[in-house]
Amino acid sequence: MAGMTSTARPFLNRRLAGFGTTIFAEMSALALSTGSINLGQGFPDTDGPQEVRDAAVRALREGRGNQYPPGPGIPELRTAVAAHQQRRYGLSYDPDTEVLVTAGATEAIAAALLALVEPGDEVIALEPYYDSYAACIAMAGGARVPVTLRPHVEGGASFRLDLDELRAAVTDRTRLLLINTPHNPTGTVLTRAELAVIAELAVERDLLVVTDEVYEHLVFDDAEHVPLATFPGMRERTVSISSAGKTYSFTGWKVGWVTSSPGLVTAVRSAKQFLTYVASGPFQYAVAEALRLPDAYFTAFRDDLRAKRDLLSAGLTDAGFTVFRPTGTYFVTTDIRPLGESDGLAFCRTLPERAGVVAIPNAVFYDHKEAGAPYVRFAFCKRVEVLADAAERLRKTFAH
Template sequence: MPELNKKIDKFSDSVIRRMTRIANKYDAVNLSQGFPDFDPPAELKEALKDVAGGSIHQYAVTWGAANFREALAKKQSDFMGIDIDPEKEIVVTCGSTEAMMAAMMTVCSPGDKVVVFSPFYENYAADAILSGADPIYVNLNPPEFDFDPEELEEALQQGVKALILCNPSNPSGKVFSRSELETIAELVDKYDVFVITDEVYEHIVYPPNEHLYFASLPGMFERTISCSSLSKTYSITGWRLGYLIAPEKIIDGARQIHDFLTVGAAAPLQEAAVTALNFDKKYYQELEKKYGKKRKLFLRGLDQIGLNYTKPQGAYYVMVDISEFNFKDDLEFCKWMIKEVGVAAVPGSSFFKGNIKHLVRFHFAKKDETLKKALERLEKLPKKAKKRNN
């Protein structure tokens, strides 16, 4: 038989989704794959019921239904401080996963180089490889997950085409400061580089940290493709509604790529989601408070157990240091913890380029009772790990 595409050998299956499958097998509390176990807003569920009984069941315009784009443009213009044209500057995609892939394929040709901050959401490296581009990794250094501007400039000097910026960051929970974003802006302008942002956690940020849209910085809209989705903001990860926002010239290319990747996002779901896009600002303020309480509950539990972690500034993940438990690596630890403790996490090594094997990622986008159940099980972790090592 002929060989398969050689690019497949350059990355593995999703470790995150693999942890979910193992968690399901052993009935563990799944704090690995980042999706809530609670419902979306009631108004959104009611809107979906109404749409299901209506007549919107065929293709929408391939780059997004007009009313969805109009509602999205209005919301994002308000939050980003940019006047976004719904007709020329938006592409609606099948989740932010497709948005990132379409963005990468729009600006990158085979052989181009792409800067990826490490740690990174696992899809980014695969996106680059599938696009025929070569990733160059720049470190976000634990525990603060800051970066060295000199290291970033050295990477950009290698003829880079694009830089991927996840803010707030998955997996670290880092929120880039204004000064950090201005440093990045200065360098990408100096070396004429596109910036592809992943901002799906834009509304999950913990005071005093503030989320600043990279495209809103002076001169940056012209070179930025802003990617996001409705998944995390409205607790609808299964709806797969994402989008790109960029200047018209970039969007024209992204629409072509998107058209041949997926044709279009689900029309009934776009129609229902307009309801959420029209929520007032109080919804986003309450969302921030909701996740702030969950973060407090979970981190307080980790403190009581005695686990070391980096306090997340945004998103709903926390990186925990497992060095004290003396496992060969983080993957072995996670598999053992699922079976013996009954809680699932993601090995940190799946997010890092390099020999980082002492961190694991938990997420806390769960009901309070689910988090309490996980913490009760994690209380046994130190004793069980000690027993294993004796």
């Protein structure tokens, strides 16, 4: 037929054939079409600090960043990132050779994997994993090897890493460990003891490590975020990634960064320059100022989110869910089996009509779908009144 394109194979590269529309797009569309409260996608419903917004406006008006910023990022932001790593963790990085600014952490992960992974290399990722991990490993031609965080209910419900399982997953083909802590979606924060074992394994097997630390400032209770790069032998083999979106509630600005040794930063920059090249010019100046906010800002932000975690967790518990109380991030994972349900995907697709609330099924973050089937994730980075309304809707729908 005229105008039709004929091809002997599908349009989409086979490496991405298994990746359709993201679950976040599907559930956000469902929230809009049903008028439901969206506790699915992880973005706040209020903006971050006024002084940081003012800094972005000032940069725009003064013409800073309106044209292409430098490829590695503006010097002010690279210097601020290095100062942050030194002040918070005692990690010393050269702003000129060991810091790279990216279009959010998502691009940093993509650039790191495209740069460091050859076709056939194995990449170990903690399962459940943020959905871009799988796609980026596939685009690099790597083989994804999931190590599953297992649910435990004794001593408080939580998901934990089996270090023996991690050790057993390493083979002669393993190139890289992809570690996320604080962990999305489970809310687990790896302990210093767990990280020490991971570091020893990486050194012993000569592995590279990419760490996604975007929730570094969102840890609660007695949890502590410890960068893997602080352990012996790890600074020179670890690509540490973070961003401004989660810490300052400006997820639309897409300002992230990489810190690592010069050779690794050069490799990641070589891939990154052919993705976005540069991004978020004026926002880079604003984030440089944000990184210099006093400790009181981070404390207040964390305390606010902890209260919101407790509010939503109580509502979910009252509604009959088993709640895995997170010690990090702004997500809470629940088990729906006490409600007489077992299929999280089906549950989330019907939840808007049943309760007027949107959540995310954890199964989409697993290779072992059955392991994640009964778990559902809710975001608590919303206004208190929104969370209270959602909790009440869930109580009315499920509580007996």
